[in-house]
Amino acid sequence: MKIGLYFGSFNPIHIGHLVIANHFAEYSNLNEVWFVVTPHNPFKKKSSLLDNFQRLEMVYRATKDYTKLKPCDIEFSLPQPNYTINTLVYLQEKYPDYEFSLIMGEDNLKSFHKWKNYEVILENHYIYVYPRVSKEKIETQFDGHKKIHHINAPIMELSSTHIRNAIKKGKNVKPMLPEHVWEYMDEMNFYK
Template sequence: MGKRIGLFFGSFNPVHVGHLIIANYMAHYTTLDEVWFVVSPQNPFKTKKSLANMYDRLEMVNLAIKDSDRLRASDIEFSLPQPSYTIDTLVYLKERYPDHDFVLIMGEDNLAGFQKWKNADIILRDYNILVYPRPSYKAGELIAHPAVTRTDTPQMELSSTAIRKAIQAGQSVQFMTPDTVIDFIEKKGLYSR
């Protein structure tokens, strides 16, 4: 029996409560059955040096969602050619899981620049996109596209960058990310230098 799977792409460097709230909202308040956190090995637009090891980032997602029955962590892009483009991942997932219906999850900020993506027109033709609002961002004209649905996901002004900076400065990040993730970061010495 096929499921509707929401694909939430990101570096998750580290995963935080903002990501978790978005994923949980999408899994419970939309037509999706599950949400998969697709951990990116390397975003074509980000430099590699600021990224924690991809297996550490995957493990932090697994630790953060271990109590959820509708959220999954996916390392699907780890084995695909680098840098990974969303269209290639979608085609690969469709071949591997032909019964599932895959839906993209993205923020308004990403939707605004979506036309620059590789094969954006094909993605819009073949896939639905669930958009979550981002404070101080405009979604642009694509928000009116029939493949795009804007959701009422709660908004949060929290970023992985802010968490990394706080850790570097020796400040508390309690409640910004689950305790299991904080323990893992401390044990591994991530982001502290």
């Protein structure tokens, strides 16, 4: 079974995340895409994050109608701050028959050489890259690497930051969110 791991804070998960994940599940050789909800990214301020389980609940609600998309809380039980290499090692031990690949945006590939043990990740896992808003191809030291696949996924100009800011300003963000997620956020008064 080939699993694509889509890491993120998903604060909140939005239709752009679903479009990208579904595209990989349908148009690559991945069987499933797991949304790995990250408790705390070492490069982001923690204060703007909703509680881990609230974000996981939103991912659960967003993916429950899609058989190939799954929420994943694996990083909640790992020491923080966590690094992707630790998650991959843990998942490989827990699911030895699965092949795990990373899904990342082109912009993340540019800084991939700064990731902890990035060489080990590349040695043992494939990376699936989706384009970001810039129409220009982002040049990196990984261009042409046999383990890195660029997938021509739809370009999404939607961000969780935009949604949070719009909610603070009282704007209607309902079309940007899966229905079950919007209902939960509205009920819980998130980001207001």
